[in-house]
Amino acid sequence: MKKKKWxxxxxxxxxxxxxxxxxxxxxxxxxxxxxxxxxxxxxxCIKCGICYIFCPEGCVSQDEKGFFRADxxxxxxxxxxxxxxxxxxxEMVEEG
Amino acid sequence: MxxxxxxxxxxxxxxxxxxYFCSGHRACQGCGEALAIRLMCKALGPDTIIANGTGCxxxxxSFYPTTAWDLPWIHLAFENAxxxxxxxxxxxxxxxxxxxxxxxxxxxxxxxxxxxTMDIGIQSLSGAMERGHDMLYVCLDNEAxxxxxxxxxxxxxxxxxxxxxxxxxxxxxxxxxxxxxxxIMVAHNVPxxxxxxxxxxxxxxxxxxxxxxxxxxSYIHCLSVCPTGWRSASEETIKLGRLAVETGMFPLYEVExxxxxxxxxxxxxxxxxxxxxxxxxxSHLTPDQIENIQDRVYQEYNKLMDKVNGLHSWSDLKYEWxxxx
Amino acid sequence: xxKRVGMxxxxxxxxxxxxxxxxxAAVYPITPQSHIAEHLSEIVADGRIDAEFVTVESEHxxxxxxxxxxxxxxxVYTATSSQGxxxxxxxxxxxxxxxxxxxxxxxxxxxxxxxNIWNDHSxxxxxxDAGWVVFFAxxxxxxxxxxxxxxKIAEDDDVMLPVCLxxxxxxxxxxxxxxxxxxxxxxxxxxxxxxxxxxxxxxxxISMGTLGMPEIYAESRKSQDEALKNSKKxxxxxxxxxxxxFGRSYKPVETYLAEDAEIxxxxxxxxxETAEIAIDELRKKGLSVGLVKLRLWRPFPFEELKAAVKKAxxxxxxDRAVSFGGSGGPxxxxxxxALYHEKERPLVYNSIIGLxxxxxxxxxxxxxxxxxxxxxxxxxxxxxxFYGVRG
Numbered sequence: 001m002k003k004k005k006w007x008x009x010x011x012x013x014x015x016x017x018x019x020x021x022x023x024x025x026x027x028x029x030x031x032x033x034x035x036x037x038x039x040x041x042x043x044x045c046i047k048c049g050i051c052y053i054f055c056p057e058g059c060v061s062q063d064e065k066g067f068f069r070a071d072x073x074x075x076x077x078x079x080x081x082x083x084x085x086x087x088x089x090x091e092m093v094e095e096g
Numbered sequence: 097m098x099x100x101x102x103x104x105x106x107x108x109x110x111x112x113x114x115x116y117f118c119s120g121h122r123a124c125q126g127c128g129e130a131l132a133i134r135l136m137c138k139a140l141g142p143d144t145i146i147a148n149g150t151g152c153x154x155x156x157x158s159f160y161p162t163t164a165w166d167l168p169w170i171h172l173a174f175e176n177a178x179x180x181x182x183x184x185x186x187x188x189x190x191x192x193x194x195x196x197x198x199x200x201x202x203x204x205x206x207x208x209x210x211x212x213t214m215d216i217g218i219q220s221l222s223g224a225m226e227r228g229h230d231m232l233y234v235c236l237d238n239e240a241x242x243x244x245x246x247x248x249x250x251x252x253x254x255x256x257x258x259x260x261x262x263x264x265x266x267x268x269x270x271x272x273x274x275x276x277x278x279x280i281m282v283a284h285n286v287p288x289x290x291x292x293x294x295x296x297x298x299x300x301x302x303x304x305x306x307x308x309x310x311x312x313x314s315y316i317h318c319l320s321v322c323p324t325g326w327r328s329a330s331e332e333t334i335k336l337g338r339l340a341v342e343t344g345m346f347p348l349y350e351v352e353x354x355x356x357x358x359x360x361x362x363x364x365x366x367x368x369x370x371x372x373x374x375x376x377x378x379s380h381l382t383p384d385q386i387e388n389i390q391d392r393v394y395q396e397y398n399k400l401m402d403k404v405n406g407l408h409s410w411s412d413l414k415y416e417w418x419x420x421x
Numbered sequence: 422x423x424k425r426v427g428m429x430x431x432x433x434x435x436x437x438x439x440x441x442x443x444x445x446a447a448v449y450p451i452t453p454q455s456h457i458a459e460h461l462s463e464i465v466a467d468g469r470i471d472a473e474f475v476t477v478e479s480e481h482x483x484x485x486x487x488x489x490x491x492x493x494x495x496x497v498y499t500a501t502s503s504q505g506x507x508x509x510x511x512x513x514x515x516x517x518x519x520x521x522x523x524x525x526x527x528x529x530x531x532x533x534x535x536x537n538i539w540n541d542h543s544x545x546x547x548x549x550d551a552g553w554v555v556f557f558a559x560x561x562x563x564x565x566x567x568x569x570x571x572x573k574i575a576e577d578d579d580v581m582l583p584v585c586l587x588x589x590x591x592x593x594x595x596x597x598x599x600x601x602x603x604x605x606x607x608x609x610x611x612x613x614x615x616x617x618x619x620x621x622x623x624x625x626x627i628s629m630g631t632l633g634m635p636e637i638y639a640e641s642r643k644s645q646d647e648a649l650k651n652s653k654k655x656x657x658x659x660x661x662x663x664x665x666x667f668g669r670s671y672k673p674v675e676t677y678l679a680e681d682a683e684i685x686x687x688x689x690x691x692x693x694e695t696a697e698i699a700i701d702e703l704r705k706k707g708l709s710v711g712l713v714k715l716r717l718w719r720p721f722p723f724e725e726l727k728a729a730v731k732k733a734x735x736x737x738x739x740d741r742a743v744s745f746g747g748s749g750g751p752x753x754x755x756x757x758x759a760l761y762h763e764k765e766r767p768l769v770y771n772s773i774i775g776l777x778x779x780x781x782x783x784x785x786x787x788x789x790x791x792x793x794x795x796x797x798x799x800x801x802x803x804x805x806x807f808y809g810v811r812g
Contacts, residue, residue: 005161006161006637010639010640010644010647011644012640013641014161015520015618015619015644016519016520016521016581016629017519017633017637017641018519018628018631019158019161019627021163022163022166022626022627022628023115023118023163023164023166024163025119025120025121025157025159025163026119027162028122028159029120030120030121030122034125049111053111053297054131056126056127056128056134056333057119057130058117058118058119071119074120076126077125078125078126078127078323078330079126079330080126080330080334083331083332083334084335092331142623143623144623145621145622145623154632158630158631159631160632160634160637160641161637163628163631165626166626167623168625168628169626169627169629170489170492170621170629171630171631172485172488172512173485173511173515176482176485176512179477179481179485180485180489181489182475182482183445183485183489183490184490184492184493184621186473186475186489187445187473187489187490187491187492187493187495187497188493190445190473190490190495191444191493191494193471194444196494196614197493197620202622219478219481219482220479220481220482222478223477223478223482227475227476227477
């Protein structure tokens with residue numbers, strides 16, 4: 001996991017603690033939080049996109065073939081995608 | 097890809113793929129509120145400014161020197177999300193009129209939790225709505241002061257155990273009913289008021305889009321499931337939201353110019369045990385207490401249906417006096 | 422020559438704001454600031470300036486509202502007093518920490534307990550540590566001049582801090598004085614439209630008001646302290662520029678007959694003018710006395726103060742506020758601590774006067790000085806006194 005970098009000196013602080021780089025939270029990889037991860041069974045997947053819609057992290061995306069995958073760098077293993085998948089194409093598998 | 101205008105043909109795959117609330121935020125696993133924000137931002141699009149009140153969403157998304165927002169965002173304090181939003185709206189209006197910023201519609205959206213809206217924030221919300229700023233206010237209701245450790249707020253449902261309304265031997269959880277802030281907003285003559293839930297994402301996003309189009313104040317009250325505070329399983333977040341709607345505990349409706357309309361029709365209300373059983377915060381309730389709550393849920397739902405069937409749109413009421421005698 | 426008009430100072434303050442091409446103002450009425458709010462709303466309603474005037478539902482909202490607008494790049498203004506300022510207290514440090522150039526007029530009024538609507542400085546003193554630039558105006562001309570200067574100082578890239586201009590409620594805001602309004606074209610040249618450092622706009626999305634973990638909070642506060650200290654350079658520069666353009670000079674610490682004085686009286690705010698007359702009278706009686714007027718309260722003008730008082734034997738600091746259970750009035754505490762390490766410094770006394778609008782007359786000042794002089798000659802160290810309190 002990448003280490004978070006704090007400003008070294010007070011002179012480096014942005015005035016007003018403003019953050020000028022949007023979406024910079026991506027530097028913090030929340031993937032280490034998970035105790036289980038989602039695994040897709042492409043044979044059952046109907047490509048409806050529900051797992052993509054319901055992920056609170058927004059880490060589920062489509063690959064070139066149109067099947068869905070979670071970005072394991074950010075997936076927290078909450079299990080919502082597996083729970084909501086209508087055809088039961090997602091299974092939560094223990095980490096480690 | 098942009099959101100299709102024809103709301104009825106909505107499908108998850110046609111939703112805007114850009115993430116305005118990016119991964120890397122520090123919300124709990126299975127956080128319904130983070131999901132609600134993510135969906136709301138997709139519906140709003142890039143020409144938006146967010147004024148956030150202190151709460152879970154502000155804290156998890158803005159750790160200096162990073163931010164999870166890909167939209168302009170400002171946070172000042174706990175109770176003044178609506179006040180800051182009013183200021184941003186007034187500032188933009190003046191600057192646009194004077195030509196100092198591009199002549200383009202930018203929507204101001206103020207968001208806060210249930211505490212920052214219904215309790216400490218009610219004054220600034222009421223003031224902002226009364227003044228009629230062109231602003232959308234979204235209340236993300238996870239039914240307690242979750243960020244400070246699950247304390248009771250006026251949005252906590254009756255019977256729920258929180259850390260300041262614990263299930264004790266003498267007093268079993270919160271004794272008061274949930275404060276009805278959407279009603280307060282209708283009383284403020286807000287042209288568009290709606291309740292929503294992240295478990296019905298397309299309904300929620302449609303409402304946000306509709307509110308965005310309103311040239312004036314609008315209010316959306318979004319129920320957000322909090323597995324940490326509600327003591328429920330993190331994977332059941334979406335399911336619980338659905339149960340809240342299906343049991344009638346949180347009906348989804350919209351009020352356009354005073355005309356009430358249920359947007360997610362439920363043919364027959366499920367018994368509330370289905371909803372209460374899955375949450376640890378209700379586990380102390382006796383069957384008598386549950387029946388009490390069930391009666392009250394029916395009463396509140398009937399009150400709502402009364403309004404749906406009986407009230408007219410305000411524009412219909414402009415005609416001569418005695419129209420409905 | 423420029424024309425001088427007789428105008429109530431509160432109305433003149435609003436007129437001065439009207440000359441500054443503000444974009445937005447949010448005010449909540451409170452006596453004695455209400456004339457400023459009313460007249461400003463008249464100016465906007467008549468179309469004399471193009472600004473958004475938001476009548477908010479509380480002072481807390483008014484400061485939040487102008488902060489939000491300032492974040493979008495607008496030039497903003499608000500005004501308040503006493504209880505309203507205390508209601509804003511939560512937000513004042515936030516505005517300063519977020520480096521938003523809000524300009525605020527504070528019509529000094531006593532704070533409650535018991536409720537009192539008349540003039541003293543107890544409302545601004547609790548805001549000492551909020552990180553704002555704080556000025557005190559002595560008369561109507563200064564109110565007008567310093568209102569215009571405040572915008573320039575606040576918005577300067579080297580400052581970017583909110584400014585509070587204090588004017589005594591009723592004693593100043595409701596008195597009619599002769600004021601020379603600067604020429605609008607010259608004001609436009611002095612004060613061009615605001616060029617904000619960073620704004621909220623989708624064309625360049627930024628996040629303002631982020632969370633500060635313990636790892637960076639102290640650095641943030643240090644940077645704020647440095648910014649406030651550095652702002653003095655800009656303040657002096659702006660006052661210099663004002664003198665060149667308009668002919669009136671402003672200094673952080675002003676003196677009256679103080680160069681050779683053995684006894685110095687220190688005042689802040691409109692009572693300085695009364696004190697000047699008292700100094701004249703005392704000089705006629707043969708006392709070697711002078712007046713020191715503090716105009717800049719934050720950032721505190723250490724060098725100027727030390728230079729003004731070092732030759733004197735006795736300095737009498739008059740306060741119009743109390744720090745209960747402390748070592749005296751707030752100004753006295755500040756000055757005593759500023760002079761502590763100096764090799765050449767006077768004996769410092771403190772008189773708390775004029776609380777809750779009680780009139781302070783020339784004879785009162787004379788009595789304070791004469792009493793202090795007797796004790797000061799003997800080198801007695803005196804505790805602070807509440808002047809004129811019966812019993």
